[in-house]
Every structure is written in structure tokens, then in C-alpha cells.
Amino acid sequence: MAQVTLSGIRKRYGSVDVIKGIDLQIHEGEFMVFVGPSGCGKSTTLRMIAGLEDITAGDLLIDGVRANQLRPVDRGAAMVFQSYALYPHMTVADNMGFALRMAGVTAAERSAQVGRAAETLRISHLLERYPRELSGGERQRVAIGRAIVRKPKVFLFDEPLSNLDAALRVNMRIELCRLHAELGATMIYVTHDQVEAMTMGSRIAVFNAGGIEQVGAPLALYDRPANEFVAAFLGAPRINLVSQPQADGSAAHRALWTLLADGRPDRVVRVGWRPEHVRVVAADTGIPAQVVLAEHLGDTSILYLRVEGVTELLHAKVAAGGPHLQPGVRIGLSARGDTVIGFDQHGCQVS
Amino acid sequence: MRGLRLSPGMAPYVLLSPFLLLFAVFGLFPLLFSLYLAFQVWEPTDGLAAMHFVGLDNFRFALGDAWFWKSLRNTVWMALASGIPQHAVAIPLACFLQAAFRQRWRDLMIGAFFLPYITSTVAIAIMFSSLFSTDFGLVNLGLATLHGLPGLSWLTPDHPIDWLGRPENIKPAISLIVFWRYVGFNMVLYLAALQTIPADLYEAAAMDGASHLQQFRHITLPSLRPMIYFAVTLSVIGGLQLFEEPFILTGGRGGSDQAGMSTAIYLYRMAFDFNDFGAASAMSWLLFFMVAGLTWLTNRALRPQGPAQ
Ligand SMILES: Nc1ncnc2c1ncn2[C@@H]1O[C@H](COP(=O)(O)OP(=O)(O)O)[C@@H](O)[C@H]1O
Numbered sequence: 001m002a003q004v005t006l007s008g009i010r011k012r013y014g015s016v017d018v019i020k021g022i023d024l025q026i027h028e029g030e031f032m033v034f035v036g037p038s039g040c041g042k043s044t045t046l047r048m049i050a051g052l053e054d055i056t057a058g059d060l061l062i063d064g065v066r067a068n069q070l071r072p073v074d075r076g077a078a079m080v081f082q083s084y085a086l087y088p089h090m091t092v093a094d095n096m097g098f099a100l101r102m103a104g105v106t107a108a109e110r111s112a113q114v115g116r117a118a119e120t121l122r123i124s125h126l127l128e129r130y131p132r133e134l135s136g137g138e139r140q141r142v143a144i145g146r147a148i149v150r151k152p153k154v155f156l157f158d159e160p161l162s163n164l165d166a167a168l169r170v171n172m173r174i175e176l177c178r179l180h181a182e183l184g185a186t187m188i189y190v191t192h193d194q195v196e197a198m199t200m201g202s203r204i205a206v207f208n209a210g211g212i213e214q215v216g217a218p219l220a221l222y223d224r225p226a227n228e229f230v231a232a233f234l235g236a237p238r239i240n241l242v243s244q245p246q247a248d249g250s251a252a253h254r255a256l257w258t259l260l261a262d263g264r265p266d267r268v269v270r271v272g273w274r275p276e277h278v279r280v281v282a283a284d285t286g287i288p289a290q291v292v293l294a295e296h297l298g299d300t301s302i303l304y305l306r307v308e309g310v311t312e313l314l315h316a317k318v319a320a321g322g323p324h325l326q327p328g329v330r331i332g333l334s335a336r337g338d339t340v341i342g343f344d345q346h347g348c349q350v351s
Numbered sequence: 352m353r354g355l356r357l358s359p360g361m362a363p364y365v366l367l368s369p370f371l372l373l374f375a376v377f378g379l380f381p382l383l384f385s386l387y388l389a390f391q392v393w394e395p396t397d398g399l400a401a402m403h404f405v406g407l408d409n410f411r412f413a414l415g416d417a418w419f420w421k422s423l424r425n426t427v428w429m430a431l432a433s434g435i436p437q438h439a440v441a442i443p444l445a446c447f448l449q450a451a452f453r454q455r456w457r458d459l460m461i462g463a464f465f466l467p468y469i470t471s472t473v474a475i476a477i478m479f480s481s482l483f484s485t486d487f488g489l490v491n492l493g494l495a496t497l498h499g500l501p502g503l504s505w506l507t508p509d510h511p512i513d514w515l516g517r518p519e520n521i522k523p524a525i526s527l528i529v530f531w532r533y534v535g536f537n538m539v540l541y542l543a544a545l546q547t548i549p550a551d552l553y554e555a556a557a558m559d560g561a562s563h564l565q566q567f568r569h570i571t572l573p574s575l576r577p578m579i580y581f582a583v584t585l586s587v588i589g590g591l592q593l594f595e596e597p598f599i600l601t602g603g604r605g606g607s608d609q610a611g612m613s614t615a616i617y618l619y620r621m622a623f624d625f626n627d628f629g630a631a632s633a634m635s636w637l638l639f640f641m642v643a644g645l646t647w648l649t650n651r652a653l654r655p656q657g658p659a660q
């Protein structure tokens with residue numbers, strides 16, 4: 001258990017600034033998720049915390065001690081890699097005990113600790129196998145087990161679930177949350193999957209292009225995103241962004257804008273409207289729109305809607321829509337409650 | 352035209368026939384003929400009719416022949432003295448090149464180290480005879496220079512060394528040349544194997560607290576094991592058939608006191624100098640069994656372990 005502080009962290013490869021100054025405080029026992037599109041620098045940041053990459057500038061503090069120059073093992077961090085990185089020529093038990101062996105722990109003590117970790121992860125029956133004799137999910141557990149055995153101060157995960165199939169991914173998500181509750185350890189978890197971020201994190205840091213856009217609890221970010229990027233990144237289907245119509249905008253567009261932006265400050269030039277807040281009503285009562293595509297998922301339906309004069313299709317997530325909501329059908333739109341988010345010309349939220 | 356067309360069933364054999372023919376004439380026939388000869392006495396100058404069957408006499412003769420045993424000892428000595436350093440140097444060298452150089456420079460270094468392997472043995476032997484020459488060779492010149500330096504005189508000889516003339520120097524000199532010639536080849540093999548080891552294994556090991564030396568011991572060496580097995584097997588087979596280097600450096604005779612006479616040289620002389628083709632064939636088959644046996648031992652010792660892939 002430890003707290004990790006990043007202040008002014010930068011990373012530069014040659015002449016390319018990859019991380020452009022990150023300040024972040026990760027509390028003791030917290031499950032912090034780094035989320036963001038591919039290539040935005042999440043892994044690089046994690047690897048700088050791990051000690052696998054040099055820190056170009058800034059300070060990394062672990063439990064208040066500057067760790068920039070410490071060797072990975074002295075930082076007390078354990079990492080789970082996306083590829084698992086299990087040692088192929090060692091059995092599961094040897095894989096999990098390798099760190100202890102390097103630390104000079106006796107064989108008997110090693111096997112006791114490995115045994116305990118294996119029990120926690122329910123992989124005791126796999127200890128004598130080699131990695132290539134395991135399924136993807138089992139390898140994943142072994143990789144996590146290898147991290148647990150060392151009793152690290154901080155766990156680092158780099159997209160650990162992205163090689164698993166969907167069902168297994170949900171299971172491992174639950175498992176990791178259970179593990180976090182059980183160990184109470186500080187965990188930093190990198191993912192590009194916003195569902196993982198929303199469901200697992202105590203707090204989320206949304207990365208974009210080498211910086212952090214916003215940090216906060218999942219629902220706080222969802223309900224009150226600091227800017228359009230965060231609003232668009234969290235939530236599926238994506239939030240609808242509706243721009244202010246030009247003077248010559250269509251009647252439907254202007255009606256939509258009035259519906260969504262009425263009574264907001266003049267600075268607001270764009271509004272965010274979550275798909276689940278879009279209400280479908282009879283064609284003659286709301287803003288006129290046409291269904292372009294309907295995805296009926298059973299419990300809900302996702303509608304892709306065209307409003308005349310609005311360039312982008314609007315997404316609506318409605319309770320199971322029934323077969324009458326088909327491509328080509330004309331409907332009306334209205335808003336559900338006062339849940340629209342306003343943005344100024346720089347994309348920042350206006351409250 | 353139609354009559355000349357190949358049937359699909361025949362085409363592969365017809366297309367392979369040049370190779371099959373060459374192999375039959377220059378590979379299979381000599382093989383079988385030497386097996387046959389091993390049980391015959393034959394004075395080749397008297398024609399094919401002069402052969403007659405003698406059973407195991409040739410083998411009995413070979414096993415009782417002091418020079419044959421001496422040649423085996425020479426061969427094993429030189430195979431070990433050139434073979435072990437080849438791998439002991441090639442593996443760390445490959446790791447060093449892998450770690451220290453970018454792709455382009457690495458390729459250049461690989462080329463330099465590989466050059467001896469593709470150079471003609473004759474050229475190499477001539478070059479080393481002049482390097483090792485007693486009075487004007489660079490090796491002795493270098494030693495003499497070192498001897499002149501303060502503090503080094505006790506380490507280096509005070510007179511020129513007769514590298515290729517004195518029996519006790521011949522085997523080390525030949526081993527050095529063989530080592531020099533094949534170390535680059537082995538290094539290329541190991542470098543290729545190193546490039547297949549995933550980088551994240553090293554990162555995981557670093558996170559687990561392994562030092563560079565421990566990473567070498569616990570990640571690199573086990574990952575190289577299949578390649579070590581392959582390369583050592585090649586060295587065993589090649590080392591036991593050692594012929595060209597000692598043959599040229601000792602003028603085809605094996606050197607003074609037969610110190611540089613490998614088994615391959617001895618059986619060549621047995622056939623072409625002493626005209627005893629039967630005994631030479633028997634010896635070549637004994638050598639073959641030795642190569643096969645040692646290859647099997649290598650296999651037992653170094654074969655990749657763990658469950659089947
Ligand atoms: N060793 C490197 N050399 C140069 N650029 C790199 C290196 N590693 C990563 N990058 C660049 O840094 C950026 C961030 O990468 P990364 O942290 O892996 O992103 P992600 O958020 O997908 O994990 C990417 O644009 C990538 O191209």
C-alpha cells in the first residue's frame with residue numbers, strides 16, 4: 001500500500017514529446033484507471049512509474065520518496081503485462097516464485113508463499129504446468145499471481161484483459177475488483193476500454209495526446225465532463241454533440257438547439273446530449289427526425305437518427321423499441337430532464 | 352510434341368533427376384563402396400579384380416593401430432580446444448552486439464564476423480602460416496614487442512616461438528584458427544535466436560529484481576537452449592571431421608610427431624599415401640560411429656526440455 005505522486009512528469013523520445021507534463025496524486029489503496037485512445041501515452045506513463053522507462057523531467061514520488069532513479073525492484077511495484085510475459089521455460093510455480101528467488105528467499109518459504117497466492121487465484125492445480133499448457137485466462141491468472149506473490153506496494157496493469165475473449169474479460173474484471181478489495185493495495189490500471197474504466201476504477205484519469213484531460217470518480221466524469229473530449233470518450237454509444245446552428249440553419253436544427261440550449265449562457269456554442277437522455281415521441285409532437293438505422297439489442301434499442309440540417313447522426317438509446325422503429329420511419333425527439341451539457345468554443349464545459 | 356509431354360506423376364522425378372543422379376554418383380556410391388571396401392584388401396594399382404574379402408581384419412588392424420588412436424586423440428583435443436571457446440565466446444558476443452548496436456551497425460559487425468566462415472580455407476591457412484611464421488610472423492613480432500614493455504617481460508617468451516614446427520605448438524595454433532573461423536558463424540546463429548526472445552520477458556525479470564547477469568542466466572540461456580543444441584551439434588560433427596586447416600598448415604602430413612594429424616588426415620594418408628583403401632575405409636566407418644555416438648550424447652545433454660511443444 002502506497003501513494004504515488006507524479007509531478008510535472010515528461011517523456012521525450014528523441015525530439016518527440018510523448019508525455020507533456022503530468023500531475024497526478026494516486027492515493028493509498030486506490031484503484032486508479034488510466035484511460036484514453038491508443039497512442040496517448042498511458043503505457044509510457046505506467047512504464048515510467050514501473051522504472052522500465054527513464055523519466056525525462058519531473059518527479060515521481062512513491063510514499064513521499066523520490067523514485068526517479070530507483071531500480072524497478074526497489075520501487076516496490078509489480079507489473080502485469082498485456083502479453084503476460086510469463087517465463088516459457090519455467091513452471092507456473094517457478095514463474096510465480098521468481099521474484100522471491102531473486103530476493104534470496106528460501107525454497108520452502110517460496111513454495112509456501114506461492115501456494116498461498118495460488119489459492120487466492122484458484123490456480124493451485126496448475127502449479128506444475130508450463131505456460132504453454134495453459135489457456136489464455138489461466139495465463140492471465142498466473143501473471144497476476146506472479147505480481148501478488150511479491151506483496152508489492154503498487155500494482156501496475158497494462159491492458160491486462162485485452163487478449164481475453166468477452167466473457168472471460170467480464171469474469172476477470174470482477175476478479176480483479178475482488179482482489180483489490182481483498183488486498184487493499186494501490187493499483188494503477190491502464191486500458192483503452194471505457195467500460196473497464198467505468199466499472200473498475202475508484203478514480204479515472206482520462207489521457208489525451210500526452211496529457212491528462214480530467215481526473216475523478218467514474219460517475220462524476222460521466223455526468224460532469226470537463227470538456228468535449230472526456231464527454232465523448234466515456235459512454236457508449238457516444239454522446240451526441242450538437243452545434244449551434246448558423247443563421248441560415250434549418251428549422252429542425254434551430255428547434256433542436258432551442259430545445260437543448262435554451263436558457264444557457266451565450267458562451268455555449270455546442271451541447272452534449274447523452275443517447276439515453278434522448279426521448280422518442282410521436283412524429284408530430286417533437287423535433288422531426290428520421291431513423292437511419294436501428295439496432296435492437298433486446299433490452300434496449302440504439303437508434304441512429306438524422307435531423308435535417310445537422311451533419312452528424314444522433315444516437316438514441318431507448319427501451320426496447322419494438323419493430324415499428326425501422327429505417328425510414330419518421331419520429332419526433334424531445335429531451336429527458338435537464339441533462340444537457342454545454343460547451344464553449346474551446347470545448348470546455350460551461351456550467 | 353504430345354509424346355514428349357511428362358505425365359504429372361513422373362514430372363517431379365524427372366525434375367529431381369539431376370540431383371538424384373549427382374547424389375547417386377558422388378554421394379551414395381562412394382558411401383556404399385567404402386562400406387564394401389572396409390571388408391576387403393585391395394591394391395588399387397592392380398585393378399578392381401585385386402580385391403578380396405578379409406572379414407573384420409581391417410577393423411581389427413585399425414583398432415590396434417597406435418597412429419589411429421593418436422589421430423583420434425588429436426582430433427578430440429582440437430575439437431574441444433576450438434569448439435568450447437567458439438560457444439563460450441559466441442554467446443556473450445552475440446548478447447553484446449544485440450545490446451550495444453543498432454540494426455545497421457549490428458549488420459556490419461555480423462558481416463565482419465561472418466567473413467572468415469565464407470573465406471576459402473586455403474587462403475585462411477596461407478594467411479595464418481605467414482602470421483605464425485617463426486622469424487617474420489606478426490604473432491611473434493607482437494609477442495616480442497610486448498616482451499620489450501616494462502612489467503610484461505615475465506608473461507611473454509624471450510625468443511621467437513616455432514608455432515607450426517614444434518609438436519606442442521601445432522594443436523593450439525590449429526585450434527585457434529578453427530576457433531577464429533567458426534566463432535562468427537556461431538555468433539550469427541545465436542544473434543538470430545536472441546532476436547526471437549520477447550523484450551517483455553526481460554522487463555518482467557527486471558521488475559522481479561533480476562540483475563543483468565541473472566537475466567542472462569535465467570532468461571537468455573534457457574531461451575537459447577534450442578539454438579545451443581543445434582550449434583553444438585554442428586560443432587561436434589564439424590570438429591570431428593577436421594581436415595582442411597591442419598592438412599594445409601602441416602603440408603598434408605600431420606606435422607612433426609604427427610601432432611596436427613587429425614583422424615580425417617590419417618585416413619586420407621592411409622588411402623592415398625599408403626595405398627591401403629581397406630583400412631582407410633574401416634577407419635572412416637569407425638570415425639562415423641564416433642561422430643554418431645557423440646551427436647547422440649549432445650542430444651541427450653542439450654535437447655530442449657520441458658513438455659512437448
Ligand atoms: N520507444 C519509443 N520510441 C519512440 N516513440 C515511442 C516509443 N514508445 C512509445 N512511443 C510513442 O509514444 C506514444 C505513446 O505510446 P504509448 O504510451 O504506448 O500509448 P498508449 O496510450 O497506447 O499505451 C505513441 O505515439 C508512441 O508512438
Ligand SMILES: [Mg+2]
Pocket residue numbers: 042043044159
Ligand atoms: Mg499501451
